[in-house]
Amino acid sequence: MTELELKYGCNPNQKPARIFMEQGELPLAVLNGRPGYINFMDALNSWQLVKALKKATGLPAAASFKHVSPAGAALGLPLSDVERQIYLAPEGDLSPIACAYVRARGADRLCSFGDWAALSDVCDADTARVLAEEVSDGVIAPGYTDEALAILKTKRKGGYNVIQIDPNYTPAPIERRNIFGITFEQGYNDLAITEDMLTNIVTENKTLSQQAKNDMMLALITLKYTQSNSVCYVKNGQTIGVGAGQQSRIHCTRLAGDKADIWWLRQHPKVLGLQFVDGIRRPNRDNAIDLYISEEHDDVLAEGVWQTTFKVKPDVLTQEEKKAWIAQLSGVTVGSDAFFPFGDNVERARKSGVDYIVQPGGSIRDDLVIETANKYNMVMAFTGIRLFHH
Known part of the structure; x- marks a missing residue:
């Protein structure tokens, strides 16, 4: 040993x-x-x-x-x-x-x-x-x-x-863990995520580019190693919002979607144009940007606070400007580690530019979820595979 x-x-x-x-x-x-x-x-x-x-x-x-x-x-x-x-x-x-x-x-x-x-x-x-x-x-x-x-x-x-x-290391086929002095045992989750999982497209729109397939696989693999419940938004080969460990799926979808919105808002011209004081540390800069684009932007712009962060007092990024900017986001993929039980998840995902959905399927309301996706001309694939991770 x-x-x-x-x-x-x-x-x-x-x-x-x-x-x-x-x-x-x-x-x-x-x-x-x-x-x-x-x-x-x-x-x-x-x-x-x-x-x-x-x-x-x-x-x-x-x-x-x-x-x-x-x-x-x-x-x-x-x-x-x-x-x-x-x-x-x-x-x-x-x-x-x-x-x-x-x-x-x-x-x-x-x-x-x-x-x-x-x-x-x-x-x-x-x-x-x-x-x-x-x-x-x-x-x-x-x-x-x-x-x-x-x-x-x-x-x-x-x-x-x-x-x-060691990149060649392969774990034993059976894994064990102890909780409260009791041993749990299960087979190691060696499920391989491949394009073959994306063939069951259940929506009217069935057009999937190679980029969209890669984004779907990225979402699924990320979910496989994310604490459940989990939802993941992906665009152009990277995650842009991960919602992990929530008890309700819609809360996962909202949390991950809010993160995707923040990722996109960081690219708003007003954010790109922020002039920071010389020598500001990276975490302080990240925190200032997050506050600037959030509901708490007044804290950053308050007298005596912004001067320690910005060379020039920035203009407010209004709610109308944020809403208009987020409306331009598109081509996003969302994945879920278990089925979407209601169409509300699709509605929330759409607000963050989602055009592609990959999920196991299997809800008694699948027809409603598919109908909601069709309303927005989305492409949705059912994998039939749940990806819980605890």
């Missing part, structure tokens, strides 16, 4: 703590830092997500995890000029895996504060430099270049957590 002793469990009072395997060697190595219990939970869940994304799409993938759910996940596609600005990306060309992480973190920068990063490919110097600039707890990848590892070892006064995992 091999094991790795941990400082403590989920909380400091939960001791002793360790990770171990009863048979064989641990398929990972700590190259720097001292990862904790929650770090490893994020690392192993996020690694499964990016590995599955790479297998399904053939593209490099990255994820930004917090408390065992993704704040964002993305494919390694090039960054537009606007994306570079709103994601605070460095200038110059970036490698595909660096682009993947920039997009994954940019999906929800507030929730990604202090994240765990996962990379499907070897971490290169580009990605390490991006990580060095962000508030992050650690990273897991199948390997690191010498230059990347040297950069990461300077982060957090040398204490940044760096884990290398």
Whole structure:
């Protein structure tokens, strides 16, 4: 048996703590830092997500995890000029895996504060430099270049957590966990998400581009590793809103949709034109933007507050302007880890530019849900597969 002793469990009072395997060697190595219990939970869940994304799409993938759910996940596609600005990306060309992480973190920068990063490919110097600039707890990848590892070892006064995992590792077919001293056992969820799951299109509109298929697979794979109930909005190869751990599906849909709206509002000309004071820290900038586009914008613009953030007092982004801007969002995919029980989920998704839906189906009100999707000329695929994760 091999094991790795941990400082403590989920909380400091939960001791002793360790990770171990009863048979064989641990398929990972700590190259720097001292990862904790929650770090490893994020690392192993996020690694499964990016590995599955790479297998399904053939593209490099990255994820930004917090408390065992993704704040964002993305494919390694090039960054537009606007994306570079709103994601605070460095200038110059970036490698595909660096682009993947920039997009994954940019999906929800507030929730990604202090994240765990996962990379499907070897971490290169580009990605390490991006990580060095962000508030992050650690990273897991199948390997690191010498230059990347040297950069990461300077982060957090040398204490940044760096884990290398064996990309060929396959877990045992049966997994176990203990809750309240009682052992649970189930088969490992090795379900592969593929395009074959997207063939049962139940709406009148049945046109699916390859991009839409990739976005559907991205949504499903993200949901597979998100605490249930969960709903995920995706656009152009990245999540733009994840709603996790809600007891009601409509609340998942609203939460994720609100995050998608914020992602889109960050691209509003007034937001892009904000002039920040020199030397402002990234988290402070993210918080200021979030307040500026929220109902609490008056707090940012109040006398004595805006002067510490902005060079010039910004104009108010009115409710009318926000509504008009969100109305321009389109081409979004929404996925759900279980069926939509009512058409209200489709109605809410439509408000955030959704044109594509992927969900298991199986509700007694499927006809109503399909009818609502047809009303907006959406494309909806039923997978027949539930993706609960607890």
